[in-house]
Amino acid sequence: MIAIIDIGTGNLSTIERVTGGKITMEPGEIEGAEKIIFPGVGSFQYVASIIRPVRKILINRIKSGIPYLGICLGLEMLFDSSEEGGGEGLGLIPGRIKKFAGVKTPHMGWNQVKNLTDLPIMGGIPDNSFFYFMHSYYAPDTAYTAMETDYGGYFTSGIMYGNIYGVQFHPEKSGDAGIRLLKNFGAIA
Amino acid sequence: MLAKRIIAALDIAGGRVVKGVNFENIKDSGDPVELAKRYVSEGMDELVFLDIKATVDKRKILSELVKRVASEISIPFTVGGGLTELDDMVSIIRNGADKIFINTYAVQHPEIIESISDRIGTANTVIAIDAMFRDGKYNVYINGGSKDTGLDAVQWARKAASLGAGELLVTSINADGTMKGYDVNLLKAITGAVNIPVIASGGAGKPADFLDAFNAGADGALAASIFHRGIYSATDIKKYLMENGINVRL
Numbered sequence: 001m002i003a004i005i006d007i008g009t010g011n012l013s014t015i016e017r018v019t020g021g022k023i024t025m026e027p028g029e030i031e032g033a034e035k036i037i038f039p040g041v042g043s044f045q046y047v048a049s050i051i052r053p054v055r056k057i058l059i060n061r062i063k064s065g066i067p068y069l070g071i072c073l074g075l076e077m078l079f080d081s082s083e084e085g086g087g088e089g090l091g092l093i094p095g096r097i098k099k100f101a102g103v104k105t106p107h108m109g110w111n112q113v114k115n116l117t118d119l120p121i122m123g124g125i126p127d128n129s130f131f132y133f134m135h136s137y138y139a140p141d142t143a144y145t146a147m148e149t150d151y152g153g154y155f156t157s158g159i160m161y162g163n164i165y166g167v168q169f170h171p172e173k174s175g176d177a178g179i180r181l182l183k184n185f186g187a188i189a
Numbered sequence: 190m191l192a193k194r195i196i197a198a199l200d201i202a203g204g205r206v207v208k209g210v211n212f213e214n215i216k217d218s219g220d221p222v223e224l225a226k227r228y229v230s231e232g233m234d235e236l237v238f239l240d241i242k243a244t245v246d247k248r249k250i251l252s253e254l255v256k257r258v259a260s261e262i263s264i265p266f267t268v269g270g271g272l273t274e275l276d277d278m279v280s281i282i283r284n285g286a287d288k289i290f291i292n293t294y295a296v297q298h299p300e301i302i303e304s305i306s307d308r309i310g311t312a313n314t315v316i317a318i319d320a321m322f323r324d325g326k327y328n329v330y331i332n333g334g335s336k337d338t339g340l341d342a343v344q345w346a347r348k349a350a351s352l353g354a355g356e357l358l359v360t361s362i363n364a365d366g367t368m369k370g371y372d373v374n375l376l377k378a379i380t381g382a383v384n385i386p387v388i389a390s391g392g393a394g395k396p397a398d399f400l401d402a403f404n405a406g407a408d409g410a411l412a413a414s415i416f417h418r419g420i421y422s423a424t425d426i427k428k429y430l431m432e433n434g435i436n437v438r439l
Contacts, residue, residue, distance in 0.1 A: 009309060011259045011285030041282070042310050106312040106355050108386045109408065110192045110234055110438040130192060130438040132265055134287065134312040136355075150190050173265045173287060175229070 002186065003033035005058075005074070007050045010041035014172040015071075018179055019186040030057050035066055037185070039172065040073020044097065044137070047073045048087025059090050067163045069121070069185045072135060075159065075166030084137050093161060095140040103152035106136045113157050113169065114148045121165050121184045122147075129177045131169035133157075138168060163188075192438040193430065194234040194409035195399065195423040196388060197416045199224060201270075202242045204254050222257050228416065229262050232424035234438060236262070237290070237358070237411060240270030241333070252284045259285020267315055267358075275304055282309050290315035290358055293331040296338055296345070299352055306353030315388075316354040318342055320375055321362040327375055334362045342375070343382045350383040357387045358411070364392030368414060371402040380406030396421060396429035403435050 002021030004012050012023050021037055024030065036058070040047050051058065062068045070078055079089045082097035089097075100107060110130040115122055133149070139156045147158025147167070159166040165185065171178035200207040205219045225236055238258070255268055268281050269290035278289045289309070295302055295316050306314040319334045320327040320342035327342035346357055359379050361372030371389045380387045386409065389402035393412035402410040415421050427437040 009279070009282055011283065013256070013260045013285060014263055017260070041313070043307065046308075104384055104386055104408070106385070107191065108312060108356060109194050112190065133191075134265070136311060170265075170287075173263060175263055179263060 001029070001033050002035040002037060003030050005030070005036065005038040005051070005054075007040060007042065007047055010039055012039060012172075014179075015039055015182060018172075018182040021186075025054065027054050027057050030054055030061065033061065033066070035068070035185070035188070036061060037069045037071070038074030038077065039071040040075075040077060042073065043084055044073065044076060044082035044089075045085035045087040047077060048089065051077070055088070055090065059092065062090070062092060062164060065163055067185065067188045068165065070164075070166040071172070072168060072170060075139060075168055076137060078159070078164065078166055079139060082137055092164065093142060093144055093159070095142055097137045097139055099137050100151070107133050107138075107151050109133065110174075111149050111151060111157075111169075114154075115146070116148060117146050117160065119146055119158070119160055119165075120188055121167075121181050123184050125177050125180050131157075131167075131171065131174040131178060133169045135168060139166070190436045191408075192234070192436050193403050193407075194388075195232070195426055195437070196235045196237055196409050196411040197228045197233050197423070198237045198239060198390070198411050198413040200239050200241045200413065201254070202240070207241060221254060222261050225258055225262050225266070228423065229264055231422035232427060232439070233264065233416075234423065235264060235409065236266040238266060238268045238270075238286075240268070242270075252280060255281055255284040255286050269315070269317060275301070275308060278305055279309060282313060288313045288315045288356070290317045292317040292319065295349065296329060296331050296340065299348060302349060302352035302354055306355065311353050311355040314354055315356045315358055316349040317358040317360065318346060318349070318379075319360045319362055320372075322372070322375070327378065330362055334360075334365075343378050346379045347382050350385045354385060356385055357383065358390055359387055360390040361392060365390070366414075367392050368394030370394065370398040371405070371407075371410065373401050373405045376402060376405035376407050396426045399426050400430060400433050400435065403430070
């Protein structure tokens with residue numbers, strides 16, 4: 001079962017339909033999931049507070065090596081903290097989420113994603129394809145930066161760390177390329 | 190690089206598309222979902238649904254329509270028209286819209302912008318501004334463009350942005366419906382005053398109008414009639430823009 005973490009904002013129907021996952025916030029279901037998708041909408045502090053009851057379970061499941069896909073705040077939550085506000089991330093990747101400076105914020109619209117490595121979730125999707133972004137904060141450059149996007153300079157738009165994937169854009173809103181990404185994640189063994 | 194966005198507006202009343210739509214190959218041209226799908230297949234970047242009856246009748250936007258759109262299309266869409274309650278806005282997002290926009294209510298209760306952006310996120314909070322050029326300046330109009338507030342549109346834009354708006358949807362009442370081009374001066378004034386994305390609205394009639402809007406600093410350009418009537422598709426406009434040096438998603 002693919003658990004789609006339900007934080008009470010955002011529509012998960014596309015993700016549910018494409019991946020065949022189950023929208024849930026039940027600790028038991030998250031614990032038993034074979035894969036986890038965490039689509040985050042809202043502020044860092046809001047999402048951090050909502051997931052507090054299942055934080056430990058999430059950390060343990062992801063550390064156990066099952067495939068994880070974090071979308072937008074679901075990527076940001078992998079880090080320790082954010083400039084956006086208080087609250088603890090999952091702390092699986094060291095670092096603090098930063099706010100854009102010197103560019104129109106939010107970064108909103110279709111932008112191109114450049115793959116820095118071979119990514120199973122990007123299989124069959126041409127490099128530099130457009131995806132939809134809607135965010136004011138972004139992840140720092142780390143050893144796990146696997147995708148980059150140019151917005152007044154390149155920033156980390158995707159990460160890969162073992163079976164952990166994070167994308168700053170919204171595949172569920174990115175037309176055919178996004179649907180393909182979700183299908184690819186669903187197909188990872 | 191971030192692409193400039195082409196956005197189609199769909200006016201809705203009672204869950205149906207208002208204004209004449211004459212498309213072949215659409216089973217039910219009054220069905221917003223069928224029309225939305227057609228737009229997506231023709232390269233549209235984003236959609237805006239305006240419930241035109243809601244302000245007048247105080248009716249809630251049909252959550253069923255939002256759910257249907259969300260389940261059948263996979264590009265972003267914004268919903269608005271007469272929204273006043275935070276709970277209604279959250280529920281629209283919950284049902285699948287990516288952004289909500291408010292207009293009249295935000296002018297009357299600016300503090301709600303902070304509450305909305307705190308709850309659903311800044312990027313999901315759009316403030317729509319209807320402006321009319323009068324006596325040498327742009328005034329903000331409310332109630333579907335029927336009432337002059339005397340408020341300066343550029344000052345209001347700045348205030349909305351500082352309160353947490355993530356995007357501005359700026360309509361020129363003078364240009365709206367003329368199909369003679371966007372109000373470039375209004376766009377220059379607003380984009381020069383804020384550091385958030387600005388969507389141009391009102392007056393689009395031909396591809397060159399979109400080029401003018403982007404050259405004036407707009408991040409997206411919205412139109413209704415030229416798409417409804419099938420005069421141009423989003424792809425037609427994007428090809429023209431690309432030839433003229435604008436970065437678009439093709």
